Amino acid sequence: MAHIKLLIWACCLALSTSFAYGLGVNWGTQAAQTLPPSTIVQMLKDNKIDKVKLFDSDHWTVKYFAGTGIEVMLGIPNNQLAKFADDYDFAKEWVKNNVSTHLYNGGVDIKFVAVGNEPFLKSYNGSFLKSTFPALQNVQKALNSAGLGDKIKATIPQNADVYESGNSGPSQGDFRSDIRDLMQKNCSFFKDNNTPFLVNIYPFLSLHENKHFPIEFAFFDGQTKAVRDNGISYTNMFHANLDTLVVSLKKASCSGVKIIVGEIGWPTDGDLYGNVTLAKRFYSGFFKKMATKKGTPLYPGFIEYYLFSLTDESEKSILPGSFERHWGHF
Structure with missing residues (x-):
């Protein structure tokens, strides 16, 4: 299995030396045994991966990225959002201890702070609706206060379920009615900052959640009949999905907001469609x-991507399916 997984990276790296520009990877650590940060850093450098997205801000881990040239996105877990929302001083202290401390000459290249992780996911039943935006405001305010606001931005990793178009195509996209405001x-x-x-x-x-979803539409090899929407032909789900977001942003008067794909990937085990061949x-x-x-x-320019995920995570919840423990590229 490990040998076959490495072939996935071979497909990537054989394309060109410059290809990896803009390619990041998520590093999750919900595993019984995790690789040392020094090993992770070397893996990223060896494979010319120049960005890493973390799900926390553990000081011992983050310090290993100093002087590597790898951009780092720190994470704030959902269970801490209420603290950040309720206490600006707490946010200021967090920025001091988890951001500023790494920014010495030759230090860590911190680019973003991810406030929560998919906090508006439908399955959370509104648990983080009240705390996420105030937390976002306080983190960015704290970054600004520390003189870092121009260089480091606070954002929110969102699941694609925050917008929808029904069966009408991307041109009818909009944010979910229950969270539209x-x-x-x-x-x-985001636009203002x-x-x-x-x-x-x-x-x-x-594909996993909808038995009627056309399997060929999940891939990029053009082996499916094009779907026409408002004069545009779509041959894969990714294009249609991201363009639904583009339309949703336009309806929210936020067309100029840059889009980054924070997670994208395919599991190698644990499901009928989660296997090495399809991955x-x-x-x-x-x-x-x-x-x-x-x-x-509708978004023709360059896009940054963070692959999910660097390694398998043997202690992730399998409530969605056993595939949750098999997203790793290595």
Whole structure:
């Protein structure tokens, strides 16, 4: 299995030396045994991966990225959002201890702070709706107060379920009706602070959750009949999904907000569709698409991506499915 997984990276790296520009990876640590940060850093450097997205801000881990040239996105877990929302002084102290302390000459290149992780996911039943936006405001305010606001931005990694278009296509996209006002506030904040919208898009999950989803539409190899929407042809779910977000942002008067794909990947085990064969097919098409440095029909420019995930995580919850423990590339 490990040998086959490495072939996925071979597909990526064989394309070109410059291809990895803009390619990041998520490093989750919910595993019985985790690799030392020094090993992780060397793996990223060896494979020319220049960005890493973390799910916390553990000082012992973050310090290993000093002087590496790897951009780091720190994370704030959902269970801490209420503290950040209720106490600005707490946010200031967190920035001092988890951000500023790493920014000496030759230190860590921190680019973003991810406030929560998919906090508006439907399955959370509104648990973080009241705390996320105030937490976002306080973190960015604390970064500004520390003189870091121009360089480091606070954003929110969002699941693609925050917007929808029904069966009508991307041109009818809009943010979910139950959180539309909240998303308007979030997006206006992003626009005002020159902050990107971070979205997680998983064609695999569309296939896993909907037995009627056309399997060919999950891949990038053009083996499906094009779907026409408002004069645009779509041959894969990713383009259609991201363009639904583009339309949703436009309706929220936030067309200028940059989009970054915070998570994208395919599991190698644990599901009928989660296997090495389909993972290799997905990544082969995805890496070729990324190498073109072209976006989508409605967002044609360069897009940054963070692959999910660097390694398997043996202690992740399997409530969604056993595949949750098999997203690792290595």
